[in-house]
Amino acid sequence: MTNDAPRLIVEAIELYEQPVRLRLPFRFGVVTLTECPQAFARVRVARTDGRTAWGAAAELMAPKWFDKNLDLSNEDNFRQLRTVLRMARAAYLSDATPATAFDHFARHHDAHEAASAARGFNPLLANYGPALIDRAVLDALCRLDGVSFYAAMQANLAGISDVQREFSGLDIPAFLQGLKPVETIEARHTIGLLDAITAADLQQRVGDGLPETLEEVIAAYNHRWFKLKVSGKQNADIERLGTIASVLDRLDHPYFVSLDGNEQYESAEALAELVAAIQATPQLARLWSSVAFIEQPITRRHALEVDLRGTDLGKPVIIDESDGVLDAFVEARARGYAGVSSKTCKGIYRSLLNAMRCSVWNREQDGTHYFMSGEDLTTQAGLAVQQDLALVNLLGITHVERNGHHYVNGMAAQSEAEQNAFLEAHPDLYERSHGAVRLAIHAGRIHCASLASPGYASGAEPDFAAMRALGEGAGA
Structure with a gap:
């Protein structure tokens, strides 16, 4: 495949972090989160004509998601994530040969996974590092060319090709040219396992004026889409x-x-028992009829060994945590799974690859059986939520789980200058309320037309001078 995409040299990579405190505790799977660092990657690239630009990306360092080993503390998980970021930085800086944005990803992918495995890191954890750096490289590329992320992807300025074997057999240019992002997307509200449903569930109010119960969330945002987490305890x-x-x-x-199963089931039969119990409960009839899909119910250790085709679950099932290697969705499909999540923390090229697979497989079957969902890892206001929104929007996903805005008080921890810069650059995406700039959701929808500005979905830059270097003073 010929590749005329611009060649870049990765000249510098800076890694930072910033503490994030939650206004409400968020329980997912085996952890209850109250605070967590957010990582930032800042990358300078140079074109072969000497022009340079900086790009950036951000992602929460969520504990007990990339590695759910209960013997590890949250601090252990943070150290793992810092390590894979540093490993990715070293890899991307080790080769100064000009290459397309995609080729920088491809030339290091296999070796980085192998080096991470040698340290005992699973592929999901390993890919966190390249995922941030790849987005920052793309941001810099877009700024050099003065184009939006959407335009860059549609024109394949990243140079996506079959140089990475998993991308072979796909009509990459035709797929990319056919992508049509829109100006709004539905927000799917997460109802965590600790979240209050009504005021009667509240033991103590936060009292910051923002919604604290499901009833208040609906009154404030008027959502139509919801994500319900289940615990694996049927009753x-x-x-x-x-x-x-x-x-x-x-x-x-x-x-x-x-329905998010959070890896709480060991088998398809155990999940089928929950489904049967839901179907046998009259008061859940409308809720069950409203379920679009079930997310990663079976623990990642066994999920791709379990064949779902012999169990009637009544709804399509997707993988999320099991999407560790680039071919995981291929294996999942053979086991009866219909979909896979898109998350920027797993890598933008992985999402594009899986979207291309859905397109090919559905065309082969003349249907719409295979699909992608947009999921959140508590992406924060600013670069993280913007880049994730732009990705799922590019892929034509019409709704996306959003929870960062609910569990964290918007950009309250950032300076007024930084908050104002993001609000001015993205007045459709953000609003100022209750003393801070925050994601704006009206009639259940997020308006995101401003993400089509030059760069990877951001017309403003975080205040890197206010951050600490990755791991500095953090016991890393």
Whole structure:
């Protein structure tokens, strides 16, 4: 495949972090999160004509998601993530040969995974490092050419090709040219396992004026899409789903739901028992009819060994945590899974690859069986949420899980100058309320036309001078 995309030299990579404190505790899987660092990558690239530009990316360093080993503390998880970032920085700086943005990813991918595995890091964890650096490289490329992320992808300025073997057999230019981002996307609200459903569930209010219960969230944002986390404890899940349904069923418009299994099941049969219990509960009839898909119910250790095709679950099932290597979705498809999540923390090229696979497989079957979902890892206001929104929007995903804006008080921890810069650059995406700039959600939708500005979805830059170097003073 000929590749006329611009060649770049990666000249410098700076890594930073910033503490994030949650306004509400968020429980997902085996962890309850109250605070967590956010990592930032800042990369300078040079074109072969000597022109240079900086690009940046950000992602929360969420514990107990990339590696759910209960013997590791949250601090251990943070150290793992810092390590793979440093490993990726060393790799990308080790070769000064000019290459396309995609070729920088491809030339290091296999070796970085192998080096990470030698340290005991799984592929999901390993790819966190390159995922940030690849986005920062793309941001710099877009700024050098004065184009938006959308335009750069449609024209394949990144140079995506079959130089990485998993991308072979796909009509990459035709797929990219056919992508048509829109100006709004539905926000799918997460209902965590600790989240209050009604005021009666609150033991103590935060009292910051922002929504604290599901009822208040609906009143404030008028969502139509929701993500419900289940614990794997059937009786408790049925009771909690019943409480949630009693609120959602009051809506006078259709609502839609995804069920997140959080790897809480060991087998398809165990999941089928939950499904049967839901179907046997009359008060859950509307909720079950509103379920669009079930997300990663089976623990990643066994998920791709379990064949779902012999179990009637009534809804399509997707992988999320099991999407560790580039071919994971291919293996999952052979086991009866219908979809896979898109998350910027797993890598933008992985999302594009899986979207291309869905397109090819659906065309082969003359249908729409295979799909991608947009999921959140508590992406924060600023670069992280903007780049993730732009990616799922580019891929034509019409709704995306958003939870960072609910569990964190917007950009309150940033300076007024930084908050104002992001609000001015993206007045459709953000609003100022309750003393801070925050994501704006109205009628359940996020307006994101301003993400089409030059660069990777950001017309403003974080205040890097206010951050600490990655791991500095953090026991890393």
